Amino acid sequence: MAIIVKFDPSKCQGYANCLIEAPEIWDFDEDNDVALLIQDVVPDSLRVKAEASARGCPAHAITVENQSDA
Amino acid sequence: MRNVVVVGASLAGVNAIEGLRERGFMGQITLVGAEHHLPYDRPPLSKEALTDGVEAGRLALRPAAWYEEQGVTLRLGEPARALDPATKRLWLDSGEQLDFDGLVVATGSSARRFAHRLCGDPARLCQLRTLDDAQRLRDQLEPGHRLVVLGAGFIGLEVAATARTLGLEVTVIDVATSPLARVLGEAGGWFSELHTAQGVDIRCGTSVDRIEPRSGGGVIVRSPGRDTLKADLFLESVGATPAVDWLIGSGLALQDGVVCGPDLRTSHPDIVAAGDVARWHNELFGESMRVEHWTNAVEQGRHAAGALLGERESYRSIPYFWTDQFAAKARFVGRADAADDIVVERGDDSAVILFGRDGRLRGALCINAPRRLARCRLAIRDGMSWADAASDLATCA
Ligand SMILES: Cc1cc2nc3c(=O)[nH]c(=O)nc-3n(C[C@H](O)[C@H](O)[C@H](O)COP(=O)(O)OP(=O)(O)OC[C@H]3O[C@@H](n4cnc5c(N)ncnc54)[C@H](O)[C@@H]3O)c2cc1C
């Protein structure tokens, strides 16, 4: 089952914690100091990393859902 | 296990609760905290909360309803005073006894005090650890006034930057030869330049030997061999110590924190520790460490919950920390101390500083360079050699 990563750029404060936790899912716009979500539908193999990036975000800008609940 | 008590109502404690419930723990959970507030986030206290307002609601880690949803009994404003691991009991300040099957120690750290001994009226000195401290500090941040900060650590420098941005005159005093010297060694000079360029008076290599109350409020600060400063406001920011007073004499192993094995269990199998208070053996670095960083409290809280429920995995982590000062967003991964090998690469308003020891890359400080940070973290995890790291740095410059 795939999972869906939701990102609210308006909450993002540029901490880059997400990028640290899951470089497969995130990139970073260094000019505007905001995270970039490169994959919003993520295979189950990246679940642990996706979840770590969500809880590692001090600004609560990231949530992770199962695709079936969406 | 049917009844878990979590002592310390803050980041590590809340994440331990979340970790317990996510693993299907259905028993009773009691959260004991010394402060009256619901658990809140500390990093903003030295940054935006000082400009935008210290509001318990906005800083809350979880909404009030969350505790009810999770079935958590809150005992806030009630510090734990003593513990008996053998009989699995603890006592609150009021004398009340709580029994437990499992205990999470998450009492964090408290601001170290040094300057109050030098001052006839210590009530005039501020420190910054709690929301109440931040409220008190913010109430006194008046543009045009002079703030003297003792201690050029991360928190002291953040407050200096915030206060300067608000229009105060700011002086920072530290005994070391550069800011953040304990961690960054010479590389701390970068922060000295940053602050000086913004008009902060950085005085390194000196200390404070007397602080005298001034009749109109504030204090007079005397430093050996330097001119005397009149301060409207004095912030003491000389580091933190693990909050273990309540455990002294309990028999739980303590040594600059609560001593834990690699899986975060303490010397007693049904007691785990997490966050600023926990000293554990981090197998990734092959050393015992205690980490006072936000992300560590989140991840250790969750890991400790697993350990309490019988999981035996080691907690292996690469410490991660961020600090915002003026326009500089500095992020640090790994380990560093002044004794490491250091290479510095500077851009216009960015910098990457690498720390190595025994031929291996151990840590990296990236200022305004988040992508590089992510690369460095992988390199540390993969055990990149120091020579490769240094040449990699040169090629991507
Ligand atoms: C001003 C400030 C700025 C910071 N900025 C950053 C930053 O930018 N980046 C970063 O990574 N980290 C930062 N940190 C560090 C980060 O906030 C801490 O690492 C984190 O709060 C640790 O969480 P904790 O739950 O382990 O402990 P704490 O947050 O210290 O909480 C421990 C709680 O336990 C309570 N307690 C203590 N003793 C008892 C007792 N006997 N009984 C009951 N309760 C007790 C305390 O009152 C406290 O509420 C900052 C810290 C401060 C103070």
Ligand code: SF4
């Ligand atoms: S961790 Fe959160 S705040 Fe930080 S960059 Fe990622 S999304 Fe933004």
